[in-house]
Amino acid sequence: MASSTATATPSRLNTFERPPLRTDFEKRVDDVKPMKSDINALILDYLTTEGYPSAAARFSKEANLNPQQEEESVKARQAIQHSIHLGSIQDAIEALNELEPQVLENDPALHFSLLRLQLVELIRSCNTTPGSDITPALNFATTQLAPRAPANPEFLEDLERTMALLIFPSDNLEPQLAALLHPDLRRSVADKVNKAILQSQNKRRDAAIRDLVHLRAWAENSARDGKKAIPDSIGLGLDGDNDDRVDGDDDNIHGDGSHAHEAMMMT
Template sequence: MSGNEASAAPFSMKRWKESMNDLVIRQDDLDKLILDYLVVEGYADVARTFASEAKGCGEIIDPTLDARSAIREAIEQGRIEEAMDRINDYDPAIIDASPLVVFKLQQLRLIGMIRDGRGDEAISFAQTHMATHGKANPELLPAMEETIALLAFPSLDDCPLKGILSGAFREEVASLVNSIILRTQYRESESKLEYLMKVLVWGQTELSKRASFPKIENLTTGELVDPSDQRRGTESEDTEMQAQADLTRSFAHWV
């Protein structure tokens, strides 16, 4: 045990849950957190439905919501050219000022060509539209090379590069585009719920230095794990990035 860790007896699951049950959290506060997440992330239809059914949420006033929602939907459904047209219609400066956004969208277009078996077109597209981004931003080269590597596999079903082929990758790109649109409007691009998830991860990490207690190890399920059953090792598995990824996956199934 390090000098920073206390030798106090671990909190039992029973004691921990009793303490949690003593906390009073109002339902309308939870509803507002959820609605804030849906609006910030650009889920327009779900946000309006939720607001109409939840008490105390009030009317949604966000002039960017419908545009962001349409862009998100186009990206998540693989309609990348439509998404880029919508971004340009909304604000051409976003494309001009965000090389990472352009690269990620072009990467999704390239993946679509490879999925459709258009190998020669994919190579030409990468050389014409993506190579310049790689030269200007060397940190993007590995992602481009990984995408081109998809051409080496006869079947993408057996491809080990599942990450960039998944729907989760499109959701990641959609969230990136959404956050940049918000920032161009000088708006907060992180929802209150995301912030609280990060605080949870940080708080558990700090408290672990001083005591043993039931933790939430899987942020998707929110299930408490008894101290005797917890993973051993560092807390690096539950980083802020993991918190955001888990939160996005959780809501993606719901919306």
Template sequence: MVSTYAFNGVQRPASRLTAPQDLFNSFYHNSSWACLRETRRRYQAHEKKPKLTMEVTGSDINALILDYLTTEGYPSAAAKFSKEANLSPRQEEESVKARQQIQHSIHMGSIQDAIEALNDLEPQVLDKNPSLHFALLRLQLVELIRTCNSTPGGDISPALSFATTQLAPRAPTNPEFLEDLERTMALLVFPPDNLEPQLAALLHPDLRRSVGDQVNKAILTSQNQRRDAAIRNLVRLRAWAESTARETKKDLPARLELGLDFDEDRPENGEAMIL
């Protein structure tokens, strides 16, 4: 008589091969083993997948360049580049030209022309942004003072009249406006070749560029466009990532090059400059 054993309620022959095999099958198919098998299957599938890499293509670079030329207001260059790179323009060329002309007028000190062009292009911008409007008017006052100071004994009445009619009514609405107006009027008191740094800064071209940049961003916002070129955000992100990595004691070289062929002493080449 062949001996048997009970397995899962079924009588089976108790051979040396069958009993261990059934025992193994029992363990292999229960929930614990199934979990292990599923884990191993997923791991093997993950290992077979291609690793995620960040590849920058030529079309990505071209799009980044076109975005910069468009956002910063270089219509001719943007039009030529989009044609050569076979890319669709991001904005209408006429709109970009209008923004460029407004910035050019500001950079040249023709503030009244810039204000008129801005009102023609986006009439609501100055109405919705009193600070920007005041900044433009204050810059216009600076240009009037610059003109009257350019010759000995120059007539200051145009500057006084403009300050009285355009800036004085707005100054009480904001303490910063009043402070800016007082500082600007001080340019009429002190000789232009002996100004304190705060006053000298008003006559520096940087003020024109700063106001021009504010106007450009305000126009882009009004047109539902991004205020900054994408490359500026990438530079900020790169600087943030490096700063965060260093704060968390990650193993980084003392100096991370941007790959720019500039003088090594320039900050742009070793540290991302926040634009």
């Protein structure tokens, strides 16, 4: 006689995964309801501080907020940054001296950075034009940078490194030299100039969102150091995923503001 084996039927409760338990931290986050007006003010502050005059003007009207700075002042800062991004350093220096003449007088390091970038642009032009005369670059280095270099060892080192661009082929440079020709150098100098202008106008040098990102990173690191019960990964929530963590810096906010601007825009 054939025997039959009973097959156990799994319980219906086991066919569905139970949702993960929410931590106290996540519950507290969900309980926080920031006011829309505060978020809008934060966005306007970013657009104004980073130098987006048209966007700031439109957003202030749409969000019914008063402008944080005069539009002409923001436009002037934007124009200077734009010139630097294009490599038109002399135009930027002239515009900066017209807007805030004391900035370069009071900040030799910033002045040297601009002049060094101007030398880089002259050398870039020489390298991209076959048979180009390097005399203008040599004369500029001799008259504008060499007299300033002895005042600071870093100036001298920067000048020597920049002059090396005239010696080595541009398509076979070591990383330190290649970095001088990368657009990131223009962006870095433009950001320094923007902050210097804001400081001279008694304005905050950085947008509030950047301070908040740093504060958030500090709070998370402090909580982890204190063995607090928080999730393994905490996203910023800007893109709806967990790939936007900040580990102590604001690298997730692009230098051009695109990430934070697009993600946070709301009216």
